[in-house]
Amino acid sequence: MKSLVIKFAQPLPLLLLLLLLPPKLQGNYWDYREYELDPEFYDLLREYESTGPTKPPTVKRIIEMITVGDQPLHEDNYCNTELKIKQIHYKGRCYKEHYIAGVPYGELTKACHGKRVKCKNGVKFCRRSMHLIEGVRCVLEEGQRMSNCTYKTILMTGYPVVTCQWDEEIKDFIPNHIYNMSLPK
Structure with missing residues (x-):
C-alpha cells in the first residue's frame, strides 16, 4: 500500500507560522x-x-470621486495629489483614465437627464450633459499600483458623459461615473 505524500515548496516556515499564531488570530x-x-x-x-x-459606492463616495477637491483644478500636479488623497483606484490598481468635474455635484446631476449617447469600454449607455463644464482628465503616465501611479493633468471644458444610478433616497437618477468629457463642436 502506497502512502500519499503532499509536498510543499517550504512547509516548515508555513507550519511554524501557523503554530505560532495565537488562537484568536487563526481563521x-x-x-x-x-x-x-x-x-x-x-x-x-x-x-x-x-x-x-x-x-x-455610497453617494458620499461617488461625490468624492467625481467632483473637485480642495485644491484648484489649474495645478499641474492636481491628479497625482487628488487621486491619492481621495484613494481613487480599483482594488489597488491605477485607473488608466479618470475624470473629475469642476462643478458642484448638484449641477452634475443634470447630466442624468441629458442626451443618451454611446459609451466606451463596454458600458451599455451613457448620458451627455447639455451644459459645458470645466473639469480635469487624469491620464495614467506610469505605475500599476496605487502608491506608484503618476498621472498627467489635463484641464478641459466639455460636456460630461456620465453613467447614472437610481438613488432611492431622493427618487431620482444620480451620476456615478464620468466616462468622458466631449468637446464642444
Whole structure:
C-alpha cells in the first residue's frame, strides 16, 4: 500500500507560522466584529481580497470621486495629489483614465437627464450633459499600483458623459461615473 505524500515548496516556515499564531488570530483574521475594525476600513480590506464584483459606492463616495477637491483644478500636479488623497483606484490598481468635474455635484446631476449617447469600454449607455463644464482628465503616465501611479493633468471644458444610478433616497437618477468629457463642436 502506497502512502500519499503532499509536498510543499517550504512547509516548515508555513507550519511554524501557523503554530505560532495565537488562537484568536487563526481563521478569518479580518473579522471586523472580533477586532472592531472601522466599517469603511473593513470594506476596503474586503474589496482587496475579493475576486468578484465590488460593493457599489455610497453617494458620499461617488461625490468624492467625481467632483473637485480642495485644491484648484489649474495645478499641474492636481491628479497625482487628488487621486491619492481621495484613494481613487480599483482594488489597488491605477485607473488608466479618470475624470473629475469642476462643478458642484448638484449641477452634475443634470447630466442624468441629458442626451443618451454611446459609451466606451463596454458600458451599455451613457448620458451627455447639455451644459459645458470645466473639469480635469487624469491620464495614467506610469505605475500599476496605487502608491506608484503618476498621472498627467489635463484641464478641459466639455460636456460630461456620465453613467447614472437610481438613488432611492431622493427618487431620482444620480451620476456615478464620468466616462468622458466631449468637446464642444
